[in-house]
Amino acid sequence: xxxxxxxxxxxxxxxxxxxxxxxxxxxxxxxxxxxxxxxxxxxxxxxxxxxxxxxxxxxxxxxxxxxxxxxxxxxxxxxxxxxxxxxxxxxxxxxxxxxxxxxxxxxxxxxxxxxxxxxxxxxxxxxxxxxxxxxxxxxxxxxxxxxxxxxxxxxxxxxxxxxxxxxxxxxxxxxxxxxxxxxxxxxxxxxxxxxxxxxxxxxxxxxxxxxxxxxxxxxxxxxxxxxxxxxxxxxxxxxxxxxxxxxxxxxxxxxxxxxxxxxxxxxxxxxxxxxxxxxxxxxxxxxxxxxxx
Numbered sequence: 001x002x003x004x005x006x007x008x009x010x011x012x013x014x015x016x017x018x019x020x021x022x023x024x025x026x027x028x029x030x031x032x033x034x035x036x037x038x039x040x041x042x043x044x045x046x047x048x049x050x051x052x053x054x055x056x057x058x059x060x061x062x063x064x065x066x067x068x069x070x071x072x073x074x075x076x077x078x079x080x081x082x083x084x085x086x087x088x089x090x091x092x093x094x095x096x097x098x099x100x101x102x103x104x105x106x107x108x109x110x111x112x113x114x115x116x117x118x119x120x121x122x123x124x125x126x127x128x129x130x131x132x133x134x135x136x137x138x139x140x141x142x143x144x145x146x147x148x149x150x151x152x153x154x155x156x157x158x159x160x161x162x163x164x165x166x167x168x169x170x171x172x173x174x175x176x177x178x179x180x181x182x183x184x185x186x187x188x189x190x191x192x193x194x195x196x197x198x199x200x201x202x203x204x205x206x207x208x209x210x211x212x213x214x215x216x217x218x219x220x221x222x223x224x225x226x227x228x229x230x231x232x233x234x235x236x237x238x239x240x241x242x243x244x245x246x247x248x249x250x251x252x253x254x255x256x257x258x259x260x261x262x263x264x265x266x267x268x269x270x271x272x273x274x275x276x277x278x279x280x281x282x283x284x285x286x287x288x289x290x291x292x293x
Contacts, residue, residue: 004073004076005036005038006037006039006040007040007069007072007073008048008073009022009026009033009036009040010036010037010040010048010066010069011066011069011070011073012025012026012032012050012063013037013049013056014048014058014062014064014066015138015254016253017055017056017057018035018056018064019033019037019056022214024129028048028057031069037049037153039165044065046059046061046065046249047059047061047062047271048061048062048065049062049085052260053291059104061116068089070137070138072137073269074119074135074138075272078270078272078273078276079272088235088277089118089119089120089277090114090118090120090121090167090278090281091120091277091278092120092121092122092123092231092259092276092278093121093122093123093124094114094121094123094140094141094278094282095123095124095126095138095139095140095141095144096124096125096126096139096140096141096278096282097126097127097132097139097142097143098110098125098126098136098142098143099127099128099129099143100127100128100129100220101221101222101240101241102143102145102240102265103125103127103143104127105240106284106289106290107125107143108125109288109289110143110282110285110286110289111123111125112287113216114281114282114285114290117281118281120279121281124201126139127276129220134153134268134270135270138198140269140273140276140278140279141267141268141269141273141279141282141283142267142268142269143265143266143267143268144265144266144268145161145238145263145264145265146263146264147263147264148266153210153268153269153271154268154269154270154271154273154274155266155268156266156267156283157264157266158263158265158266158267158286158287158290159242159264159265160262160263160264160265161238161239161240161262161263161265162238162262162263163234163236163237163238163253163263164227164236164237164239164242164253165178165184165235165253165254165255166234166235166236166237166242166245166246166251166252166253166254167187167228167234167235167251167252167254168228168229168230168231168250168252169235169249169252170231171188171228171231171232171233171234172252174231175176177254178234178254179255179257180256181255183260184234188215188216188232188233188234189214189215189216189233189234189235190214190215190216190217190218190224190227190228190232190233190235191214191216191224192217192218192219192220192221192224192226192237193217193218193219195243215232215233216232216233218274221237221241224237225237225241225242225251225291227246228242228245228251229245229250229251235251238263266289267282267283267286
């Protein structure tokens with residue numbers, strides 16, 4: 001049994017939850033995939049996958065094994081890449097993750113440029129606001145908007161964003177313009193429910209303690225911005241998220257003198273991939289496209 005191929009096959013089956021789909025992706029028949037997994041399980045002496053006629057799912061041992069396999073395969077791939085190709089042109093698949101709105105506004109132009117420049121390169125762009133684990137989920141490079149803890153991952157700063165309050169002219173004409181955080185307790189607030197962490201709730205905790213409460217809570221910033229433009233209340237977002245609305249006059253910035261800390265925007269990846277042509281090309285293109293947020 002080709003142990004490395006068997007491990008890659010197991011990872012693919014686990015990720016796709018399907019022998020047939022794993023076979024299509026790896027150019028193998030479902031029967032061959034099934035036999036490969038069975039041989040791997042026999043060599044390990046444990047069952048990795050539970051099979052039924054309708055589903056494939058990991059056993060407890062399989063979940064633990066999957067995490068370790070991903071990390072091990074990633075290290076092997078990095079070793080091969082570091083030897084092969086600091087001088088080679090980008091090719092194969094580059095997997096990138098970014099927050100949804102930032103990805104659509106700033107990462108997608110980078111992706112389009114790279115796809116035009118390098119015919120042999122494929123890009124998988126995962127737009128997700130929740131935290132993605134790089135090694136475990138097979139991510140080559142991540143865009144993060146946060147203060148990052150110390151880790152073994154490599155960080156390339158590409159900018160900063162600030163938190164801003166805004167509201168429509170129609171709302172401000174009706175309710176008045178707040179000039180301090182304390183004033184917000186007398187205003188209708190729009191709250192984005194997924195805001196957590198040491199800075200993302202900055203400012204509104206004080207408002208809540210003073211008795212203020214959101215008039216509208218939504219689970220995504222797009223909807224919150226739409227509500228603010230419609231005159232429903234005061235919104236707090238990251239600066240880039242409302243830049244177009246403010247420039248067009250659909251929203252007006254508030255509390256410009258607040259001291260909310262800036263947040264760094266960074267590219268995050270495993271240190272061993274720094275010189276890989278795909279990662280290097282993405283970093284260089286991102287720096288060309290970035291502008292003040």
